[in-house]
Amino acid sequence: MIEPMRIALLGFGSVGRAFSQLLHHKRKAFPFRIVGIHTARQGTVIDDRGLDRTPVFGPKAESLDAFLEAAKPEVLVEITTLNPATGEPAASHIRAAFRHGAHVVTANKGPIANCFAELHELAQQAGLEFRFESTVMDGAPIFNLYRYTLPGVRLTGFTGVLNSTCKLVVEAMREGLSFEDGVRRAQELGIAEADPSYDTEGWDSAAKAAALANVLMDARIRPSEIDTKGIGRLTTSRVLELKEKHKIVQLVARARRSVSDGKVKIRVRAEVLEETDILASVHGTSNLLLFHTDLMGTIGTVSLHPTPSQTAYGLFSDIVDIARTI
Numbered sequence: 272m273i274e275p276m277r278i279a280l281l282g283f284g285s286v287g288r289a290f291s292q293l294l295h296h297k298r299k300a301f302p303f304r305i306v307g308i309h310t311a312r313q314g315t316v317i318d319d320r321g322l323d324r325t326p327v328f329g330p331k332a333e334s335l336d337a338f339l340e341a342a343k344p345e346v347l348v349e350i351t352t353l354n355p356a357t358g359e360p361a362a363s364h365i366r367a368a369f370r371h372g373a374h375v376v377t378a379n380k381g382p383i384a385n386c387f388a389e390l391h392e393l394a395q396q397a398g399l400e401f402r403f404e405s406t407v408m409d410g411a412p413i414f415n416l417y418r419y420t421l422p423g424v425r426l427t428g429f430t431g432v433l434n435s436t437c438k439l440v441v442e443a444m445r446e447g448l449s450f451e452d453g454v455r456r457a458q459e460l461g462i463a464e465a466d467p468s469y470d471t472e473g474w475d476s477a478a479k480a481a482a483l484a485n486v487l488m489d490a491r492i493r494p495s496e497i498d499t500k501g502i503g504r505l506t507t508s509r510v511l512e513l514k515e516k517h518k519i520v521q522l523v524a525r526a527r528r529s530v531s532d533g534k535v536k537i538r539v540r541a542e543v544l545e546e547t548d549i550l551a552s553v554h555g556t557s558n559l560l561l562f563h564t565d566l567m568g569t570i571g572t573v574s575l576h577p578t579p580s581q582t583a584y585g586l587f588s589d590i591v592d593i594a595r596t597i
């Protein structure tokens with residue numbers, strides 16, 4: 272039996288709309304109700320009876336506090352725009368939700384990459400849940416995999432191919448096109464960041480690696496502290512030369528806990544791989560993450576061609592888990 276839950280959304284873009292569709296689709300089995308939505312420009316809408324999939328926004332609430340006070344959600348879903356460098360203002364949104372006694376579910380990796388330890392502690396002090404399954408690999412289970420299926424397992428490191436734009440750029444260059452052509456393809460698919468150098472210089476992968484290391488390895492690291500070098504200097508002729516030798520370039524994030532000092536060392540690099548390497552097997556928007564463990568060897572998660580619907584599913588799975596837990 273799933274408890275009914277009052278949910279508020281902060282942000283209503285691609286992920287918010289997909290999430291609202293998903294709740295509508297599953298409404299018989301999962302009695303979750305969106306009681307309010309607050310966004311930067313569309314405005315605010317609140318209805319205690321539950322909003323439908325095409326909400327009509329009114330004027331923007333005076334502040335997030337005023338919105339939370341009026342909507343009184345049990346769960347705030349934070350899905351505003353990413354700021355990888357600071358995690359703000361999303362981190363402040365999360366702090367506000369805790370002050371108002373709401374659990375938080377987010378797909379925004381900024382706060383997890385920059386200040387996970389602080390937010391986790393705030394949630395614990397307030398007796399609230401803080402969940403973020405969708406932050407690194409859309410809805411594919413990563414954090415919940417650890418939470419529920421790997422008792423006693425210690426993560427010694429991970430290896431991930433986590434940035435879609437880089438894969439599309441290298442794939443375009445393997446067809447003889449330019450770096451810029453590849454970036455344009457990623458932009459046309461709507462997957463490149465507003466500033467695509469954030470993808471190609473490795474910052475997106477660094478933010479994802481920091482989020483993983485902070486949550487699963489207690490690394491307490493920020494993306495800016497990660498040794499990062501992207502694909503920015505790659506040329507089509509070099510990529511074609513490698514292709515002749517059955518090799519490919521992938522942007523790879525690697526983390527290891529050092530045996531000597533126990534510290535987590537993370538590196539993001541454009542690596543030359545054999546075409547047969549498992550890390551070379553994911554293309555386009557697909558992602559792959561391998562976990563290196565003490566008891567389970569190396570295991571992994573793959574997400575093939577994810578869309579905002581999978582990100583919405585990650586949010587949904589977190590809320591179902593909260594409804595079952597509390």
Ligand SMILES: NC(=O)c1ccc[n+]([C@@H]2O[C@H](COP(=O)([O-])OP(=O)(O)OC[C@H]3O[C@@H](n4cnc5c(N)ncnc54)[C@H](OP(=O)(O)O)[C@@H]3O)[C@@H](O)[C@H]2O)c1
Pocket residue numbers: 281282283284285286287309310311312313314349350351352353360378379380405406409578579582
């Ligand atoms: N798209 C994906 O597949 C995906 C995958 C994994 C993670 N994520 C993460 O999920 C989050 C949402 O992604 P998205 O694709 O839905 O983004 P999006 O389409 O750009 O929508 C962002 C939403 O946030 C709102 N917003 C921005 N700043 C705000 C603020 N200060 N207060 C209130 N609302 C604010 C915007 O308001 P207006 O509409 O009024 O402008 C908009 O509704 C991001 O953090 C992203 O990194 C997305």
